[in-house]
Amino acid sequence: MQEYYLDERDLRLLHALQIRPRAPWAALAPIVGADAVTLARRWGALEEAGLAWVTSYRGPGAKYTGAIIEIACAPASIAPATADLADDEEVLSIDQTAGGRDLVLTLLCRSDADLGRFVLDRLPAVAGITSTRTHRGIRLLADAQQWRLRSLQEREITQLELALPQPSAAQRGVPSEVENEVAAILRDDGRASVAHISQKAGISPVRAKNALSTILAERRLIVRLEVARAYAPWPVSVWYFLRVPVTQVEAVAGRLVGLQEVRFVATTGGLYSILMMVWLRRIEDMTVLERQLGERLPFAEIMDRSIVLRTPKHMGKRLSADGRRIG
Structure with a gap:
């Protein structure tokens, strides 16, 4: 089996792409510390190996209904049930976990009616x-769009953000x-590229550029970088299920968003008040994190947790057993 390794320059490149996923290589070169040709070549290698990729999904500016579903299966049925569910477009991600549930599904449906049908x-x-x-x-309150690899310095992040401002919406709407x-x-x-979008969609480059800028500016579509977790410095993923008094839910959820380990925080209308997913460096760091939560957020009761064993599907993409993108 081929060995893969993300070195520090790779991590700097990926951190920069987390901030501006569609940035031109020439704009990233002075930040990352390599010329544009080298960055393009290295990105191609990372993408080819399935170690990193840029994907997209419906954002808060678009209408959708989100849900997290816990599923218990007969042991022999976990793999076939996963394969069956992975074919569904509404199923954004599937985590196979150890704990009180076998699967955790992240769902993105167009409406409550579609969620009900599912x-x-x-x-x-x-x-x-x-x-x-x-x-x-x-x-x-938070998804992995805000999570960072922490390989760039603050001044480099600021430099990148100033050099490449966020897109602005065109005056005309997008059909x-x-x-x-x-x-x-x-x-x-x-x-x-805009040229590729123009050709594929059968519209002019100007119209393609305006449509893309508007969709991204209005957050109807989110574009973000993904990295194979097992090859990142944070290979451990854990789901947390928290119960919080109703008067404290918003305050607690807001505090959770600020934790560096957090990749997902949502308030829900289910058994638990808040669902949270984190990436950690070691399994032992669960104890450290939970102690910090107990000290800083005494109102937040951890009702359960599940360690992710495999993620066969993530943000709409199929992954190998070791977490690399397939295809």
Whole structure:
């Protein structure tokens, strides 16, 4: 089996792409410390190996209904149930976990009606599932778009943000058919050029550029970098299920967002008040994190936690057993 390794320059490049996923290589060169040709070559190698990729998904500016679903399966049914569910477009991510549930599904549906159909009609048709618990999202406070590798210095981050400001919306709206076409292109390749989008969507380059800028500026589509967790400095992933008094939910959730380990925080209308997912350097760091939560947020009761064993699907992409993107 081929060995893969992310060195410090790789991590600097990936951190820069976390900040500006579609940045030109020439703009990243002075920040990362390598010329544009070298960066393009290295990115190609990382992408080819499935160690990093840029993807996209519907953002808060678009209408959607989010949910987290816990699933218990008969042991022999975990793999086939995973394979079955991975084919569903609504299933954004699947984590196979150790703990009080076998699978944790992240769902992104177009409406509550679609969520209802998935939970009430689709899940019962999956062989081997013994029980489910659905947490309808109320408010998403943080996702991995804000999580960072921490390889760049603050001055370098500021320099990059100033050199490449966020896109601004065009004055004219974007027709739904154009938006859907652009979104489909970016799902395959989040760094697709304006020229490629123009050709693929059958629209002029100017119209493609304006549509892309508007969709991103209005956060109807989120473009972000992903990295294979097992090869990053934070290979351990854990889901936390917290219960908080109703008067403290927003305050506690806001404090959780500030933790460096956090990749997901949402308030939900389910058994638990808050769901949180973190990446850690070592399994032993769970104890450190939980002690910190107990000291800083005494109102937050950790009801359960599950360690992620494998992630066969992540943000719409299939992953290998060791977490690299397939295809």
